[in-house]
Amino acid sequence: MPKEAVFTMKLEPELRAEFMAEAEAAHRPASQVLRELMREFVQRQREAREHDEFLRGKIDAGRLSMRAGRGRSNDEVEARFAARRASAAGKA
Numbered sequence: 001m002p003k004e005a006v007f008t009m010k011l012e013p014e015l016r017a018e019f020m021a022e023a024e025a026a027h028r029p030a031s032q033v034l035r036e037l038m039r040e041f042v043q044r045q046r047e048a049r050e051h052d053e054f055l056r057g058k059i060d061a062g063r064l065s066m067r068a069g070r071g072r073s074n075d076e077v078e079a080r081f082a083a084r085r086a087s088a089a090g091k092a
Helices: 013-025 030-067 074-091
Strands: none
Touching: 013 030
16 A cells, blocks of 8 residues: 555654664564554554444344333343253253
């Protein structure tokens, strides 16, 4: 991919010196390391946003289910699964 965009940033001289030293110790150009960091950041942000959207969808579906009368109380769920655990323990 051609690299045509320029990114300028301000940072502390100590941070720049430490970063440049670590990039050199890793035998990698600083610009390559920065591109990788940027790609990782973009990917993490995208995954977090997709996960949030997934959870929002699940919550909305649950709320719709409750409004439609298909939901169960916590006590009902606990009782049902306590019976299932007891049944499974009896079979073991």
